[in-house]
Amino acid sequence: MSHATSPVLVIHGGAGVIKREMNPAREKAVRAAMTKALQDGYAQLKAGKPAIDAVTAALTVLEDDPNFNAGRGSVFTHDGKNEMDAAVMEGDTLSAGSVAGVHRVKNPILLARAVMEHSSHVMLVGDGAEEFAKEQGIALVDPSYFRTEERWQQLQRALKEDEQKKPHADLETAKHFGTVGAVALDSQGHLAAGTSTGGMTDKRWGRVGDSPIIGAGTYANAQCAVSGTGWGEFYMRTVAAHEICMRVSMLGEPLQRAAAEVINQEIPSMGGNGGAIALDGNGTIAMPYNTEGMYRGWIGADGVPHVAIYDDEPDPSNHPPAPASASSSSE
Numbered sequence: 001m002s003h004a005t006s007p008v009l010v011i012h013g014g015a016g017v018i019k020r021e022m023n024p025a026r027e028k029a030v031r032a033a034m035t036k037a038l039q040d041g042y043a044q045l046k047a048g049k050p051a052i053d054a055v056t057a058a059l060t061v062l063e064d065d066p067n068f069n070a071g072r073g074s075v076f077t078h079d080g081k082n083e084m085d086a087a088v089m090e091g092d093t094l095s096a097g098s099v100a101g102v103h104r105v106k107n108p109i110l111l112a113r114a115v116m117e118h119s120s121h122v123m124l125v126g127d128g129a130e131e132f133a134k135e136q137g138i139a140l141v142d143p144s145y146f147r148t149e150e151r152w153q154q155l156q157r158a159l160k161e162d163e164q165k166k167p168h169a170d171l172e173t174a175k176h177f178g179t180v181g182a183v184a185l186d187s188q189g190h191l192a193a194g195t196s197t198g199g200m201t202d203k204r205w206g207r208v209g210d211s212p213i214i215g216a217g218t219y220a221n222a223q224c225a226v227s228g229t230g231w232g233e234f235y236m237r238t239v240a241a242h243e244i245c246m247r248v249s250m251l252g253e254p255l256q257r258a259a260a261e262v263i264n265q266e267i268p269s270m271g272g273n274g275g276a277i278a279l280d281g282n283g284t285i286a287m288p289y290n291t292e293g294m295y296r297g298w299i300g301a302d303g304v305p306h307v308a309i310y311d312d313e314p315d316p317s318n319h320p321p322a323p324a325s326a327s328s329s330s331e
Contacts, residue, residue, distance in 0.1 A: 069178025074198020181227025230274010
């Protein structure tokens, strides 16, 4: 596809236990950050830049904002560390880059892009990824940069529950959410996707979720781009992002149906939950989720940023409310 297209950018800031009782100041801050992410990303598209530029511009805004579980504000592992993962993919070339288990990379999404563009590899992890970051001049910071008191307290509560061996359902579910992601369609008709996360509160043994795994939490081809957010183990087992795009590109399913079938049927049927954003080459948007809410935003031809959080706020998917049974995860 090389004909001129109306650019579109879609973002998410995580799905999960998002309740109306959210502190109004926090809600305002979240909406402001998402609006800025949309504006910064869309400015790239309006300037005729490729989709990948919009994806990384939007995601650096969310990584820098402590209200999201990515970059600054990432959750803590069982050992009290921050371990971050990220991935990017370009649909027209199938080029991809990802990083996992980094501790000092200020913007993991930029390192994932550097892996894609400046190495012969797709995925780098841990110390090696940080060594590569140094070589590429990617900003490294002291690990204390990522710490927020709120995330630290979440870990303390989780550790207390570990001792009592009594997981609290809400907290157990909340552990699995809070990724940020973006998908974009540029004026050349090319798609790109990116996802960044701080992982899971109280995670152990260097656990890695779906976000940096190409095809699981992040995927783009010439017809479709997807970024997921949810219980990563289920997105990996269903190769969720890839499956949505295969349904669109190989089976010819409409994007919204393909995304809803994977996110709202297949994953919950296995005991998982979460959401995703998806975009096709025509600029059709899908935002399925089966939780109480999903931080989501979109900007298209009118250049107006739209942000929604709760289930009763309209979005381009117009998805039906989640069935009650899908709103909390099994342990």
